Amino acid sequence: MGRPRNPVDHSKPARGELAAFLRELQKRAGLDNAQLAERADLHPDRVRRTLNGQTVPTDSRVVQKIIDACASASASARGTRFAVRGALLWTNARMEAKGLKPGRKPEVELIGSYAALVAGMEQLRMSVGNPSTRTLEEWAGPGMLPHTSLDRVLAHQKLPSRQQVTAFVRAVGLDDGEVERWGTAWVRADADAKLEAVRREDELLLGIRQARSADALGGLVSAGTAPLRRPSFLDIAVWDRRRRERLRRGILIEDGGGRDALAS
Numbered sequence: 001m002g003r004p005r006n007p008v009d010h011s012k013p014a015r016g017e018l019a020a021f022l023r024e025l026q027k028r029a030g031l032d033n034a035q036l037a038e039r040a041d042l043h044p045d046r047v048r049r050t051l052n053g054q055t056v057p058t059d060s061r062v063v064q065k066i067i068d069a070c071a072s073a074s075a076s077a078r079g080t081r082f083a084v085r086g087a088l089l090w091t092n093a094r095m096e097a098k099g100l101k102p103g104r105k106p107e108v109e110l111i112g113s114y115a116a117l118v119a120g121m122e123q124l125r126m127s128v129g130n131p132s133t134r135t136l137e138e139w140a141g142p143g144m145l146p147h148t149s150l151d152r153v154l155a156h157q158k159l160p161s162r163q164q165v166t167a168f169v170r171a172v173g174l175d176d177g178e179v180e181r182w183g184t185a186w187v188r189a190d191a192d193a194k195l196e197a198v199r200r201e202d203e204l205l206l207g208i209r210q211a212r213s214a215d216a217l218g219g220l221v222s223a224g225t226a227p228l229r230r231p232s233f234l235d236i237a238v239w240d241r242r243r244r245e246r247l248r249r250g251i252l253i254e255d256g257g258g259r260d261a262l263a264s
Contacts, residue, residue, distance in 0.1 A: 009053035014096040018089040019053035022066055025082065026051065029073035039069035056093040060129055063090045087129050095126045108178075111185040113192045114159050120185070121168055122154060128172045140171040159193070162186045 008023065010016030026036055033051065037044040042065060049055045050062065057063060067086045105127055106120035125131065131139070133147035133154070144167040152158035160168075162183055169182045 006052050008051075012053070012093070012096055014089070014092040015056050016053040018056065018063070018086075018093045019051055021086065021089055022063070022070075023051050025067060025070040029070040031070065031073055035073075036066065036069055039072060040065040042066070056090070056097050058094075060087060060090050063087070091126055091129055094130060095123065098122070098126070108181045108185050112188045114189045115156070117165065117185055117189045118153060118156060118160065121160070121165070124169070124172050124174075125154075136168065136171050140167045145171060160186070162190075 008016050008019045029036075031039065033048050034044055037047040040047065042062065046057070046062065047066065050057055050066070063086050064083060067082055071082065106123045108120060111117050111120050125136070133150045136150060137145050137147040145164060149158065149164065150168070153160045153164060165186045166179050166183050169179050174182070
């Protein structure tokens, strides 16, 4: 008689729920781990870790193979509802592993930056079974969402365009209302990026203003932190004009401590 099986690890609830579901199918099929691994054409260690709740397969096809192997061994395990249930549990477990909230789509109204936008896109992708970027390209239609560009977006190597975001949202099956909401989220993220650029520019402006006196400039030069060329009075006049215009438009405010800040 074989060793007693370890109990399912429920330290990660979604992962444990997936393992318990697969164990139940295995029990109905009357298969041990070695038999299941052989029928599913999977390594025994992979099957054991999945059924113990120790790991979540990165590929949903592993779960599908286990379900199919159990179905082929027992009529009671047949039916597409088991495949659908398994896909949902796997999706939740993968989202849990990535630190996302299982079983819920992102709250698009809270997205206000490109980082949050891309994280939301990844969460949407997980909610439909983590399809490959090539599959998403096919779902979106010819020329709408090239997988090479999408790979770079999801890897945070490239900022998404509004067209890419809306094509992505349509590809995962959301309706026109949701597409519009995600388009609005892109507008917020783009505005946030532009304001951050303004913030950086204005930090340089403050540095120039503080370096107006010859003594201050001399200190910067001696410290090795001066700009490559000494700011001219024309430079300062240009930056001052830009600053006054931003204050007038309400983009900047004076915080009372001698520094400028972006208006909220």
